[in-house]
Amino acid sequence: MSWNNQGGGPWRPPGRGPWGQGPSGPPTGDLEEIIRRVQEALGKFAPGGSGGGGSGGFSLRTVLFGVLAAVLVWLAWGTFYTVQPNEVGINLVLGRYTGKTAAGLNTNWPWPIGSVIKVPVWDQLIEEVGYRSNGADVPEESQMLTGDKNIVDVHFRVNWQIDPAKPEDYVFNILRPRETVKAVAESIMREVVGLKTIDGILTTDRASVEADVQKRMQDLLNEYHAGVLVKQVQLQSVDAPSQVLSAYRDVTAAQQDQQRQVNEAETYANKVVPEAEGGASRILAEANAYREQTILDARGQTQRYNLIHEQYKKAPGVTRERMYLETMERVLGPMDKTIVDTNGTTTPVPYISLDALTKSSGGAK
Structure with a gap:
């Protein structure tokens, strides 16, 4: 397998290389020849020989494949990294901040091009x-x-x-x-x-x-x-400070006692004031009731007097006698006395007191 190049390899136009471009100049050799020449050139600097032969080509090829494999491993191993649930990843490329990543699997350029700083943002x-x-x-x-x-x-x-x-x-x-x-x-x-x-x-x-x-x-x-x-x-x-700590504690205790006494006084006031207000309301209600009763009684007495006065004007004698009898009945009624009317004679009329009999019969019961 061979390909032609004009003056500098497959990356220089307008030559055509292994991607289908046609040759634009005379052929200069195949891949084996290029490897052999590179081996000879390196062999001049290697100790103990000039670096020719098939075994040297195999050795260089092995080295190239090893380097390529190392590069692939470096890319695969260094590109991916994991961020824990309590962390945030800080991406750096050539020492410059490029962004942050959340928890999980993330990517960045491998070392030494890129690096990651994991910050435990949820730790208290x-x-x-x-x-x-x-x-x-x-x-x-x-x-x-x-x-x-x-x-x-x-x-x-x-x-x-x-x-x-x-x-x-x-x-x-x-x-x-x-x-x-x-x-x-x-x-x-x-x-x-x-x-x-x-x-x-x-x-x-x-x-x-x-x-x-x-x-x-x-x-x-x-x-x-x-x-x-x-x-x-x-x-x-x-x-x-410890030098005056006991004095300040005494002050604090006194303040607490003061507050306690204030609270007790407020509690007592909250109890006594409603009772006093209730007593005052009751006295006022009784006074108002007494006033209304007195007024009504006075009005009733006034109306009664007016009615009696009207009757008195019509029949003064009868009214006076009736008033006298009613007054005597009211005064003498509750008294325990017996009045004997002699009817103008000196000999009293026999009178049996029924009250004493009533009382004695009541006591016998």
Whole structure:
């Protein structure tokens, strides 16, 4: 098998080579001849001989096939790579960022042309400030100055992760990410504590401090293009310095007692006030009822007097006698007395008191 070339091989037009192009000049040799000449040329530089012969051709052919196989293996092995579910792949070509890949099987140029940085974007990371998980205290990190010129020991932790949307910022924009996050957390916490009073930060302002520090940290890291998401800021402990800790605890206990007493007073007031209001409403209702009854009685007495007066004008004598008898009946009726009428004689009429008999018969029963 031979093919012709004019001045430089099959890649130079207008010659025709093994892809069907016709010769445009005199033949210069076949493939075996070219291999032999290359072998002779290389043999001049090889120690111990000039490199001729059939065995040398076989050796060069083997080397060429070995190199070709190595190139194919290099391409196949280095082109494909796998990204784990918690990772994002950062593709580099000649050291330049070209894009990111999701979890699964992906491709890139093999080394040394291309490379891949796998970033664990879903891993939750923790930075401890002012203390360590083994219980050690770090005063140079924990001691902070409040707005009212008091010192407090603040131990807190920051939960964060790499931003899945911007892992390239995390890889390329900050040199030591964990140290950067920790430094930002400590700086922002000192700033926020400096805006609070010691009483507030020891008692009621803890939740607001956590939220404020998280927001300020995220804003500052976004300005740095750090590719970091701050998930949570947790205050582990906030105490006064050990020299005055007992005094501040007494103050806190007194404040709690004060609040408890206030709550008890409010509870008592909530109980007594409704009862007093109910009693007042009842008294007012009784007074209104008595007023209405008195008014109605007065009106009834007035109407009765007017009726009697009308009858009196018609028959004064009869009316006076009737009024006298009714009055005597009302006055003497309940009295236990016996009145004997002598009818103008000195001898009394025998009279049997029925009341005594009635009473004795009633007692006999």
